[in-house]
Each structure stands twice: as structure tokens, then as C-alpha cells.
Amino acid sequence: MSPVLVFGVISGYFLLLILISYLTSRKSDSMTFYTGNRESPWFLVAFGMVGASLSGVTFISVPGEVGNTNWNYLQLVMGNMVGYAVIALVLIPLFYKLNLISIYEYLKSRFGSRSYVSGATIFLISQTIGASFRLFLAATVLQLAFFESFGVPFYGSVFATMVLIWLYTFKSGIKTIVWTDTLQTTFLLAAVVISILVIAGHLNKGGWELLELISKNEKSTIWVWDGNSGQNFFKMFAAGIFITIAMNGLDQNVMQKNLTCRNKAEAQKNVFWFSLSFFFSNLLFLALGVLLYYYASVNGLVLPTATDELFPSLALNEFGTLAGIVFLLGITAAAFSSADSALTALTTSFCIDIINLPEKKHINQDRTRLLIHIGFTFLVFFTIVVFNELNDRSVVSAVFKAAGFTYGPLLGLFVFGLTNRTTIKDRFVPFVCVLSPIMSFILDQNSAKWFDGYQFGFEILLVNGTFTYLGLWMLAKK
Template structure:
């Protein structure tokens, strides 16, 4: 694609986001930023959450990973479905009954102030690293697609993208996010569908023949039963359940959207229909993965060393202009739907959990919230620049993986709080929340050597949560 066309596509996309921001941020107040005044239509939230859940990492990695692990990822998605059911039946009623702005306020009421701050800090650290990593990937794509042609430094690309996110979220907050997520989900799914259509046209395959190619391919194998494999069904299925509960149900970024529905009945309906849409969307991504490898084989195109590069190379260099445009919009939408909601959630958590703004009636809350929002935008910019300076993808991935370990204590805290009424020594909770992920990171790094070749997969989260739960039991008040 020409640089002029890329510029027009990117500019038009952001102008559309700014228009949505303008329309949704009129006559807003502080509660609008945090909760959208609990007036979001459930179906809008459900559809928009699909794009937010399918991050830029998923958009690029899932189709490419099919070449390495077939459809094993679908085992994880099956677990996700059960996890969403738990969120709908257990967590949604709890959070609505307590009328929470930040879900970590529950920890204050159940355990005490130290536990409350521990949960909030875990989220703030994990989400800052996660949002930065996802936006780093998006900025990298934009750099290659456009900014490199004009010798614009990477930090300028990052600063531009972070500033644009701040501009369209600073006023309307979560209300704006609910609507922009809908737009971004549309572009995300459109990119996959158009790519599949173009493959069928270039290979002259009917819908039935496409289905046959996918069905007969060894790359569409779903189940893995080897107990030593980290792709084993039981590992991935149960990990899918608990990772969904933890990284969705116990994550302010995700739950803040669910809590914008007017009541728990609509929020439950939102979760149900979102989970179905999420499952179907992943089937499209996995099907695309099989077709990408089939297309490459039919056209004698060399498979890149990194599976993450397969979809971008084919979309931008072999599928034509339309596919290139939709791919570019898709990767931007996938990354920004994660980053913009993360920035809003970080601002909300810091203002509510750390600064206690809703209780300070005589403080200029809007001005303070604005400063916090700017602060997190700057922090994410700095973290991304540090990622770039490291110039080592394995190091960046390791940092992102380490951030994932911090969600284990949240699982343990909420599980302990919901399954019993035991009081614990609040002052010991921060130490427990720090020790559990450290122990798990060590176990994960040495599992093959220590446990006869056994490799932890996603189930390391369960171990993490269990250690936190055990630590809380040991810290109970007599």
C-alpha cells in the first residue's frame, strides 16, 4: 500500500473515534467517566467486549499459532465459556449488590485496608505493563506501515498514539469506551472475514470447499491428551476457566464495562451473549489460521520463522489493497480497544482506590481525575519506550508474562473471601500477595528439571491462587 493511502486510512479511523468521543462526552459528570451512569445498552457492551478481549496479540498470534499447535487453543476457549458463566452467576450479582465503582472495594469490606490496597496495586502494576505491551505491538505495526517511510523516530509514533487515546477518552471515560469498542470490534471481525473471502477468491474455492479444507487439515486438531504437554486438554480447559474468572471477572478493566449496564439482569445477559460471540469469533480466527497456511502452501510462499509474521505478510503483501487496509484497521482496532479501556480503568482504580476521590466532596474531582489520566498516559508512554530500548522481544515477552503472575493473588483473595467468613490479619496480606507470584515464577522456570519434564501451562495461575489462599488461611485471626 502507498504511504498516502495508509495515512488516509489511519487518519480517517482516528477522526471517527474523535467524533464518537464528542457525541458521547456531552453533558457528562464524574460518574459518567467511571460508570457511564449505568445506562449502557447490554447488547452494545456485549458486542464491544469481543474486540477488547481479542487483543492485538490475539489478532496476530492466534492464526499464526495454528501452525505450531493446531486448534489446541480452542480447549482454552471452552474453559473461557465456563468462566464467563461463573462471572455472570457469582461476581455480577455481588458487585451490583455492593454498588461498586471499583471492584477492589470488596476487598476492603471483606479483609481490610491493606488487602484493599494490595488488590488495587496488583491491578495497577499488571494493567500498566499489559496495556503498554499491547500498545507497543500496535505502535510497531504503525511504525513499519507508515512512520518508517518518513524516518520518524519510534518514540514519536508512541507519543502520537498515546496522545490520541488520551484525547478521545479523557472526558467521556467508560461511556466513550463502550461505543468505541463497538466500532473497533466491527473492524476487527471485518478484517478476518475479508481475509477469508479473498483467500477463497484467489484459490477459487467455494464455501463448501473452504469448509472441507479446514475440516480435513491436520492443523484443525483440537484436543491434546498428553499429560506432560502444556497443551493438554485438562490443563488448558481448567486454566481457561480460572484465567477468565481472574483476568476478566477480577479485572477492573473488563468489569468496569459490565457495571455500566443498568442492573444485574442486563449485565448477566451481556455476559451470556458476549461469551457466545467470543467463542464464534475465535472459530473464525482459528479457521483463518488453517487457510493462511493452506494459501502459503498453494502459492509456494515461504513460512516465516516467527508464526506471528505470517498473517501480516500475507495480508499486506499478497491479499491486495482491500485486505491490507482491513488488516491495518483490524490490528489498530485490536490494540486500541485494549489500550483505551485499560487507560480508563487505571484512572478509575487510582482515583477511587488510592485517592478515594468519590468521598472527597470539596475537592475539584474533575481536575484531579484529569491529572491522573494524563499521568497514566505518560507512564504508559515511558514503559513502551523502555520496551523499545531493551530491543529484545524475549525480554519484553518475559516482562509481560511476569505481569500475568500477579493476577494469581487476586484469584486467591476473592476465592477466599467468597468461600468462607474467616477473618485474617490484614497487615500480612501484602506479603502473601508478593510471595505467591514469586514462588510460582520460580516453579514455572524450573518445572521441567524439577518435575520430570513436566511443563506448567496456564494452570500455573491455579497454583498461584492456591498459594495465596493457603497464605490467608495461615494468617487467619485466632
């Protein structure tokens, strides 16, 4: 694709985001950044959250992963649906009842200040690494497709990207994010649908023929019953439940959007409708994966070594200009829908949980929040640059996986708090929150050797949360 055309597409996209930011930032006050003044229409939040939840990792990786594990991923998504029901029926009522801005304020009222700061710190570390990793993958694609043609180094393109994200989020924060997420979800899903239609055109297949091709393809196999496999149904289903609860229900990035709805009932309605949209969106990605591999097979194309490169390679080089444009819009939307909300959530958590900014009436709150927002923008930028300097995707993936272990303590803290009334020795909680992920990581690395070939999949999160729960029980006050 022509670099000039790519530049026009990306420039037009960002102009739309800036326009939305301008329109939503009028009549903003100091709380708009954190809560959107609790005026967001539930259906807007539900639709916008689809793009933020899928992210650039899903957009690139899920279609390519079909080549390795077929549709096994759908087993995890089925568990996700149950997890979202728990969020809607248990966590949403709790957070609205307590009128929280940051969900980690619950830990302070339930356990004490050390538990509160521990939970917020875990989120800040995990979200910084997670957002940086997701944006790193997308930035790599944009670098190859556009910036490299103009001789712009990788750090230059990432810096420009972070500045643009800051420009449309610094004023109204989560209020702007709710609206930009809607735009970005539209582009993301349109990219998948148009890609499927383009492939159908190349294959001369109609709608029913396409459905038959996908349903009968061996790569559409869903179920795995082998107990030692990391893709086993029961492992993935259970993991899907607890991953959703931990990484959505206990994640400020996601819950901050739910808490912008007008009331508890609308927030619950938002979660249920979002979960349905999320399920069918993943079906689209998996169907696209089957078609990508089928197309490559019938045309005798050499598959890329890395499965993550399959969709970008075919979209930019094989399917024509329209498919290339919608792919770039899709990957850009996927990357920014997760990165912009992550920056807003990081700023919110730091302001509320770490320095308690709203209570400090003697200082300029808008200016302080602005400086913190700038600080996190640079922190994510430098983290991405470090990822690039490592120059080893497997190392970066390992760092991202390690960050995922930190959600276990959050799961353990909230489950312990919600399932009993036991008080604990709050000052020792930080030690439990550090030891639980370390023990889980050691167990994960040695499970095949210690347990006769058994390999942990995503269910290691549940083990991690259990370690935390037991550790908190040991800290119970007599």
C-alpha cells in the same frame, strides 16, 4: 501499500473515534467517567467487549500460532466459556449488590484496607504492563506499515498514538469506551472475515469447499491428551476457567464495562451473549490461521521466522490493497480497543482505590482526574519505549508473562473471601501477595527438572491462586 493511503485510512478511523467521543461526552457529570451513569445497553457492551478481549495480541498471534499448536488454543477457549458463566452467576450479582465503582472495594469490606490496596496495586501493575505490551505489538506493525516511510521514529509514533487515545477518552471515560468498542469490534471482525474471503478468492474456493479444506486440514487438530504437554486438554480447560475468572472477572478493565449496564439482569445477559460471540470470534481467527498456512504452502512462499509476522506479512504484501486496508483497520481497532479501556480502568482504580477521589469534595475532582489520566497516558508511553529499547521480543514476552503471575493473588483473595467467613490479619496480606507469584514463578521455571518432565501451562495461575489462598488461611485470626 502507499503511505498516503495508509495515512488516509488511519486518519479517517481516528476522526470517527473523536466524533463518537464528542457525541457521548455531552451532558457528562463527574461519575460518567467511572460508571457511564449505568445507562449502557447490554447488547452494545456485549458486542464491544469482543474487540477489547481479543486485543492486538490475539489478532496477530492466534492465526500464526496455528502453525505451532494447531487448534489446541480452542481447548482454552472452551474453559473460558465456563469462566464467563461463573462471572455472570457469582461475581456480577455480588458487585451489583455492593454497588461498586471499583471491584477492589469488595476487598476492603471483606478483609481490610491493606488487602484492598494490595488488590488495586496488583491490578495497576499488571494492567500497565499488559496494556503496554499489547499496544507495543500493534505499534510495531503500524511503524513498519506507515510511520517509518515518513521518517518518524518509533517513540514519535507511539507518542502520537497515546495522545489520540487520551483525546477521545479524557472527558467521558467508560461511557465513550462502550461506544468506541462497538466500532472497533466491527472493524476487527470485518478484517478477519474479509481476509478469509480474499484468500478464498485467491484459492478459487467456494463456501463449502473452504469449510471442507479447514475441517480436514491437519492444523485443525484440537485435542491433546499427553499429560506432560503444556497443551494437554485438562490443563488448558481448567486454566481457561480460572484465567477468565482472574483476568476478566477480577480485572477492573473488563468489569468496569459490565458495571455500566442498567441492572444486574442486563449485565448477566451481556456476559452470556458476549461469551458466545467470543467463542465464535476465536473460531474465525483459527480458521484464518489454517488458510494462511495453506495459502503459503500452495504458493511456495517462505514463512517468516516469527509466527506473529505471518498474518501481517501476507495481508500487506500478498492479498492486495483491500486486504491491506482491512488488516490495518483491524490491527488498529484491536490495539486501541484494549489500550483505551485499560487507560480508563487505570485512572478509575487509582482515583477510587488509591486516593478515594470521590470523597474529597474540597478539591476539583474533574481536574484531578484529568491529571491522573494524563499521568497514566505518559506511564504507558514510557513503558512501551522501554520495551522497544530492550529490542528483544523474547525478553518483552517474559516481562508480559511475569505480569500475568500477579493475577494469582487476586484470584486467591476473591476466592478466599467468597468461600468462607474467616477473618484474617490484614496487615500481612501484602507479603502473601508478593510471595505467591515469586513461588509460582520459581516452580514454573523448574517444573520439568523437579517433576520428571512435567511443564506447567496456563494452569500455573491456579497454582498461584492456591498459594495465596493457603497464605491467607495461615493469617486467619483465632
